[in-house]
Amino acid sequence: MAxxxxxxGLHEVVEASLVGSILGTILLVLGVSLLVGGRKRDRQRFExxxxxxxxxxxxLATVALVMPAIFQLVAGGGLPDPTAKAVAFPSxxxxxxxxxxxxxxxxxxxxxVFSLKTHAQLFNxxxxxxxxxxxxxxxxxxxxxxxxxxxxxxWMSEILVHSITEASAAIGLSPFFVGVIVVAIVGNAxxxxxxxxxxxxxxxxxxxxxxxxxxxxxxxxxxxxLVLASFVIGPFPMALVFNGFELGAVFLAVIIANEVTxxxxxxxxxxxxxxxxxxxxxxxxxFV
Amino acid sequence: MAxxxxxxGLHEVVEASLVGSILGTILLVLGVSLLVGGRKRDRQRFExxxxxxxxxxxxLATVALVMPAIFQLVAGGGLPDPTAKAVAFPSxxxxxxxxxxxxxxxxxxxxxVFSLKTHAQLFNxxxxxxxxxxxxxxxxxxxxxxxxxxxxxxWMSEILVHSITEASAAIGLSPFFVGVIVVAIVGNAxxxxxxxxxxxxxxxxxxxxxxxxxxxxxxxxxxxxLVLASFVIGPFPMALVFNGFELGAVFLAVIIANEVTxxxxxxxxxxxxxxxxxxxxxxxxxFV
Amino acid sequence: MAxxxxxxGLHEVVEASLVGSILGTILLVLGVSLLVGGRKRDRQRFExxxxxxxxxxxxLATVALVMPAIFQLVAGGGLPDPTAKAVAFPSxxxxxxxxxxxxxxxxxxxxxVFSLKTHAQLFNxxxxxxxxxxxxxxxxxxxxxxxxxxxxxxWMSEILVHSITEASAAIGLSPFFVGVIVVAIVGNAxxxxxxxxxxxxxxxxxxxxxxxxxxxxxxxxxxxxLVLASFVIGPFPMALVFNGFELGAVFLAVIIANEVTxxxxxxxxxxxxxxxxxxxxxxxxxFV
Numbered sequence: 001m002a003x004x005x006x007x008x009g010l011h012e013v014v015e016a017s018l019v020g021s022i023l024g025t026i027l028l029v030l031g032v033s034l035l036v037g038g039r040k041r042d043r044q045r046f047e048x049x050x051x052x053x054x055x056x057x058x059x060l061a062t063v064a065l066v067m068p069a070i071f072q073l074v075a076g077g078g079l080p081d082p083t084a085k086a087v088a089f090p091s092x093x094x095x096x097x098x099x100x101x102x103x104x105x106x107x108x109x110x111x112x113v114f115s116l117k118t119h120a121q122l123f124n125x126x127x128x129x130x131x132x133x134x135x136x137x138x139x140x141x142x143x144x145x146x147x148x149x150x151x152x153x154x155w156m157s158e159i160l161v162h163s164i165t166e167a168s169a170a171i172g173l174s175p176f177f178v179g180v181i182v183v184a185i186v187g188n189a190x191x192x193x194x195x196x197x198x199x200x201x202x203x204x205x206x207x208x209x210x211x212x213x214x215x216x217x218x219x220x221x222x223x224x225x226l227v228l229a230s231f232v233i234g235p236f237p238m239a240l241v242f243n244g245f246e247l248g249a250v251f252l253a254v255i256i257a258n259e260v261t262x263x264x265x266x267x268x269x270x271x272x273x274x275x276x277x278x279x280x281x282x283x284x285x286x287f288v
Numbered sequence: 289m290a291x292x293x294x295x296x297g298l299h300e301v302v303e304a305s306l307v308g309s310i311l312g313t314i315l316l317v318l319g320v321s322l323l324v325g326g327r328k329r330d331r332q333r334f335e336x337x338x339x340x341x342x343x344x345x346x347x348l349a350t351v352a353l354v355m356p357a358i359f360q361l362v363a364g365g366g367l368p369d370p371t372a373k374a375v376a377f378p379s380x381x382x383x384x385x386x387x388x389x390x391x392x393x394x395x396x397x398x399x400x401v402f403s404l405k406t407h408a409q410l411f412n413x414x415x416x417x418x419x420x421x422x423x424x425x426x427x428x429x430x431x432x433x434x435x436x437x438x439x440x441x442x443w444m445s446e447i448l449v450h451s452i453t454e455a456s457a458a459i460g461l462s463p464f465f466v467g468v469i470v471v472a473i474v475g476n477a478x479x480x481x482x483x484x485x486x487x488x489x490x491x492x493x494x495x496x497x498x499x500x501x502x503x504x505x506x507x508x509x510x511x512x513x514l515v516l517a518s519f520v521i522g523p524f525p526m527a528l529v530f531n532g533f534e535l536g537a538v539f540l541a542v543i544i545a546n547e548v549t550x551x552x553x554x555x556x557x558x559x560x561x562x563x564x565x566x567x568x569x570x571x572x573x574x575f576v
Numbered sequence: 577m578a579x580x581x582x583x584x585g586l587h588e589v590v591e592a593s594l595v596g597s598i599l600g601t602i603l604l605v606l607g608v609s610l611l612v613g614g615r616k617r618d619r620q621r622f623e624x625x626x627x628x629x630x631x632x633x634x635x636l637a638t639v640a641l642v643m644p645a646i647f648q649l650v651a652g653g654g655l656p657d658p659t660a661k662a663v664a665f666p667s668x669x670x671x672x673x674x675x676x677x678x679x680x681x682x683x684x685x686x687x688x689v690f691s692l693k694t695h696a697q698l699f700n701x702x703x704x705x706x707x708x709x710x711x712x713x714x715x716x717x718x719x720x721x722x723x724x725x726x727x728x729x730x731w732m733s734e735i736l737v738h739s740i741t742e743a744s745a746a747i748g749l750s751p752f753f754v755g756v757i758v759v760a761i762v763g764n765a766x767x768x769x770x771x772x773x774x775x776x777x778x779x780x781x782x783x784x785x786x787x788x789x790x791x792x793x794x795x796x797x798x799x800x801x802l803v804l805a806s807f808v809i810g811p812f813p814m815a816l817v818f819n820g821f822e823l824g825a826v827f828l829a830v831i832i833a834n835e836v837t838x839x840x841x842x843x844x845x846x847x848x849x850x851x852x853x854x855x856x857x858x859x860x861x862x863f864v
Contacts, residue, residue: 043337066828073820074655119618259347277347283388543635555690
C-alpha cells in the first residue's frame, strides 16, 4: 500500500501513515496491552533489556527524523504543510535522506544480529512457557491468529487506500487525520490483537516486543526502504522531512515509551496514560 | 486567585502562574527536599512506582501543552508574547483546548482510582511509620502545619494579586518574572515546608509524592478546570497555548524530574542540580 | 586552542568545538567503549549513581543551552547561521550568559565535592582492582598512555587550528563540519583510547566515567570559563547562543546518553546505536 502511494507521488500520505503506525504501536497497542494486562494484577514484569534495545532503536529513529527537519528549517525552507500532497526538497536534503536511510538499515541489521544471535534468549523466553505446558498449541494458535488478522488487514488496507479520499470527504475527516490515525489503527489491527492477547495472559515480554518492536521495525526498516525505493518508483525522491505535527508527536511518544519501558514492569495506569497521550495527539490531528 | 485573574481576562498571568507552580514544585520543592534530606545521608530511597505514575502524569501534561503550540505555530500564528496580557485564539484552537482539558481531567480521575484504590499501598506506606511510633502525633502535626501554612499562603496570595503590578514596577521586575517565579514560590510555601520537613526525617516517599504530586495536580486538574471555567468567567475563553519560555521550561523540567525520580533513590547532589536548573530558568525569566 | 580562537573572535568555531567535544565523548567515545567492551560479553555492569550524577550535569547543561536560544528566538533575533564566524548579541543576552555560566561553574564545583568527598567511593571503585593484582602497573600504564596521547593531541591540535581553513578548503569540507566533527575526534583521542582500553578489560565504571564525565566537564567547566574569558579576551563577549544544529544534536545526544546509562548495565548493541546516532549527526553536519 505504501509503495502504491509512493508510485502515485503521495509522499505526505506515506509519511503520515509511517508516523501513524509508529504512534499506533507504541501508544495505542502498548497502552491497551498494559491496561488490559494490568487490570486484575498489581504489576506485570517484562524483560528489561529487550525492551531497552528496541526503545533505543526508536530514539535513533527520532534523531533521524529531527536532524533533517532542523536542516530544512535552518536553510529557511519551512517544514511541509500537513495538507500538502508531496514536497520536492533540494538535492542535498535528498542525499542526506539516503545517507540516514542507510545508517538506519545498518542499525536494523545489527539489531537482528542482537535479537536473533547474540542475545536471542532475551527475545525468546521459551523457558517461561515450558512451565505451563500446551505451548505448541499456543504458538500455532497465535500464528493462525496472526495470519488471519494479516489477511483481513491486507484486504481492508486495499479498500482503504482506494477509498481514502471519498471516505474522508464523506465523514468530513481531513486526509491527514485519516492517514495518521484511521489507517494506522486498521493497519496495526494484527499486532494489536496479538499483543493484547498475550498481555491478558501475563506474557508481557511478547506484548512489549510486539508493540515496541513493530514501531522500531517501521522506523528503522520500512521508512528507509521507502526512501530508497522512492528513487526508483514515483515522480521524484521522498526526503525524510516530516511536518511539525508528525515530528512533535513522534518525539514525545518515543520519549514517553522509553520512560514506560525502562523499569521492566508496568501497571494498568501506565497503559491508560499512554492512551490519554494518544487521545491528545488524535484530538490535535483532528483539528488540523 | 487564578479565578480572579481569569475574570479580569489576564490569561497570560494565569498561564504564567500555572507554569510557575509546576516548575516550583518539581524543581524547587523537590530540589530543596533532596538536598536537605540527603545532606547527612549517603542516599535516600523512595517508592519507585508511585513516583513513576506521577511523573507520567507530568509527561502527559507536557504533550497537552506542546501539541496545541505546534498547532498554533503550523497555522502561522506565532506563540503569545511573554509581555502580553491575554491573546484570543481561533475557535478550532479553543475547541482543541477543551478536548485536551477533558482528557487531562479523565486521566486525573483515573489517577485517583490508581492512588486511592487499586494501588493505595504504594502511596500510603503506613507500615513504615509503625516502626517508629508516635506517628499519630506526626500526622496531626503535619496537618496543623499544612493548615497554618495554607492560611498564611491564602492571605499572602490575596495581597500579592492586588499588589502584583505595583510591586513589580517598584522593584523593577517584569510582570512575567513575578508571575512565574515570585508568585509560584509564595504559592507553594505550604508544600515546600511540608516536603522539606519529611525529607529531613528521611520519609522521601511523602516528600516526592508532595513535590511531583502537586506538580501533576496543577497540570492535570487545576489547568484544565481553568480552561473550562474560562468559557463561563471572563471576556473570552483561555486556550492551552503557552509562550516559548513556558513551553521550553516545562518540557525540560518534566524530562529532568523523570530522570531524577525513576531510580527510586536520590543523593544531595541531585537536589542541588534541580536547584541549579531552577536558577537557570529564573535567570532567563528575569531578563525577559 | 579554544582561547586562541576566542582571541581571534571566532566564536562560532569555539562553540562548534565545544558541541563537537560533548557529542564526541557521549556518543563516539561511549559508543566505541560499549561496543568493544560488550563484544564477547553478555552484558557489562557499571556503578549507576556515578553515571547518573554526570548525566544530570549534562541535562543541566542542556537547559543552559536551550533557554538562551529560546530567549533569542522569542526576541525575534534568530539563531546564528552555521556558516557565520561570530555574532554579537544584545547586552541582556550577554548578561544572561554570564549568569548561566556562574550557575554552571557552581554546579561543577559542587560536583567535585560530590565525586571527591561525600560520594568518592562511587567514583573510585578501588576494591574492584584489588581482586586482580597488578593494578599499580595498570594505573602507571594508563597514566603513561594518557600523557603520551595528551602530548600527541596537543601537537596535533596546534597543527589543526593553524591549518583548519586550508585543510577544509582542500578536502572540500565545510569549516563547521571540521570544527564539530574532525577537531572533536582528534581532540578526544586521549579520552577515547583510555575509555576503550578499560572497557575491553570490563572496567566499565572507569570507561563510563571518562566518557560521560568528559562531556560534563566540557559543558559545566570549559564552556562557562570560555564565556567569562570572552569578556577579557577577544573583540566582543561570546554569548551562550548556539545554532540550531548544535542545539538539536546536544539535546538529543544528552537525552539518549541518559537512557543508556540509567540502568547501570550495557550491551554491545547499545554501543552500536550510539555510533549510529553519531553517524546521523555527522551526515547532517556534512551537508550543512
